Amino acid sequence: MNDRKLLVTAALPYANGHIHIGHLVEYIQTDIWVRFQKLRGKKCVFVCADDTHGTAIMIRARQEGRPETELIADMQAAHERDFKGFDVSFDHYGSTNSSENRELCNGIWAELRTAGLIAERDVEQLFDPVAGTFLADRFVKGTCPNCKSPDQYGDNCSKCGATYSPSELIDPVSTLSGAKPVTKSASHLFVELEQLHEFLDTWTQSGKHLQPEVANYLKGHFLCDPLRDWDVSRPSPYFGFEIPDSVGNFWYVWFDAPIGYIASTWQWCKANGEKLEDWWKSSSTEIHHFIGKDIAYFHTLFWPGVLKTAGYSLPEFVHIHGFLTVEGEKMSKSTGTQVQAHTYLKHLDPSFLRYFYASKLGAKLDDIDLNFTEFVNKVNSDLVGKVANLASRTARFIEATGLSVEYPHDGGLFAAGAAAGERIAQAYDQLDYSRATRLIMELADQANAYVENSAPWALKKDPTQQVRLQEVCTIVLNLFRQICVYLTPVLPKLSVQCGQLLQAPITHWDDSQTPVVNQAISKFEHLLQRIAPEKIQAMIEESKEVVPSPAAEVPSAAAPTSELPIDSGDALIQEPMAPTCTIDDFTKVDLRVARIIKAEEVPEAKKLVKLTVSLGGDNTRTVFAGIKAAYTLEQLQGRLVVIVANLQPRQMKFGLSEGMVTAAGPGGTEVFLLGVDSGAVPGQRVH
């Protein structure tokens, strides 16, 4: 079994955004596992690539006025820089936009055809005549055909929950150009996954390839019903690979993305004189995918189905991890908790995040939380106070003499540490890094206690104890080195530094089993700097996206300052301009100033607040607004707002809503009610 090779992949980052600390959970988790396997002497190859295709890339490139290839090249360079900065050490980092990937897609496609899994049928889709492109569901808005709610996306209604195709929308509008889309029929290609149902049932439920929670989830959500056909083609124009036997059609990005794993391996093979078959079509190679829980479906149903059909090896295991929360909440740009990799690197040592994640990660797919207080405490206490301190408090004593010629008696400490190695290795192998780090810290505690009891600083002052001093330091530095060996997968830099200090590089896990003796040592230099809490603060500040607070908005409107803030164009890109409307269209909408006379909690609702607004006199309305997370009841009580007064009342779960309160912002805590300058009174119309 030991000659088995490992091929490891992490999910392919999409070329539409930068790497942030949430992504890094996965890359660090995977990198630790790979480094561990290599340190144990396993043949292990770690490949990844940028995921480059799809409508989003095409649109973005257009907005930036440059070719897609330029956009994806820039983004890939940024991704690789970020990964390097965090010591994520891919053996090869490719791109899904490669000739290898195209060739593999062709081959796999042919196999799917031969197996009779591909069906073709027409799909009515909306086409934007101005932008000259078919519109993905998210690029179309219109009125729900079921409940007549306006401003709904193309696939389902967020109001009544109806699902439909974009072509059924009433008065559809392209969010790209604002043009009225036309319905065009296009031929789409589907993979009939249901034909593989039995195989997928067996594979996912075998208990060997997936975490039990995942197998359970698939069984309850997908495998209990017939599997739906998968639409894997998109009509031109589309940024991707054209399907060879279906001119004008391109593979959907999710078809060619996982094939990118194989393509990247192939590129690695070419560069290293290896054969792809040995890695993807051989029982002597175990394939391990590491992914987040959001893309479980693709990797556990569609992907095994494709591999099986095309004659490639199936993954030995798909390791699925949870998400990162920061301070107990989802990452957010406005609070600065969605820290980008390059921002982190400006302020903090990547080793710290690697260690912190390791100390929190288990094999389950629970989310992990980054609490900054805990982060600072843990890193400073464990890495600096315990581990680095071992070298720091002994190395200088024996800079002149070096290590003892023979390893002295240490009361069995080194042997106990060596014996712990198998338990630590097992924890790493099972992805239980929190256990591994806990076990390692026990060793550090014992080593520090040994320093305390041996009191080298006292020995130093006694000229008759110089040999003993050298022995004690030899022991402590070897315990330190043993710990560094065990931490090598997590902290490769510390491992190298330790190798330099003792002039004995750490190259194998078994370096933990034998002490280094009779050896000069290098001059001691600090290995790690403690985290100053101010650095965290600075990092968060830099990560905050400028979002004007409601409080700041009012004075700036009343008293314009001489310095205008620089506003990014992100909001407009996020939600493109609606098509031109006439003044008649506008006057159909009756906007009125209203006063919130009562704001009530709706206990069962997560987002809704029940408002009673007055338009003056006896004229009051009940309005439900999705602003619970952004405002307290006290803040709402009494204030003036602008409402859409002639909106058709809507029956909601908690009552009838007779209007809409206007607000800007993406939602959640970022909702900003429109206010009016003083002087306006309820009932006045907005012109």
Added chain:
RNA sequence: GGCGAUGUAGCUCAGUCGGUUAGAGCAACGGCUUCAUAAGCCGUGGGUCGUUGGUUCGAGUCCAAUCAUCGCUACCA
């Protein structure tokens, strides 16, 4: 509301097959030490294992119900 999970010390978590008095780290408190980056060592306090019921000689662990929290989703007119 649907689906998935999770509730163990102030915080983050471990707790194997049901078995003695439920553990660790961090934080807190007291003492010691001064080699070390305000690091280290020893000690102390702190838990009705969410709640209720059940199975059992015995339940943190198994079963049922219930409550709470988190994620996705629905409800943002």
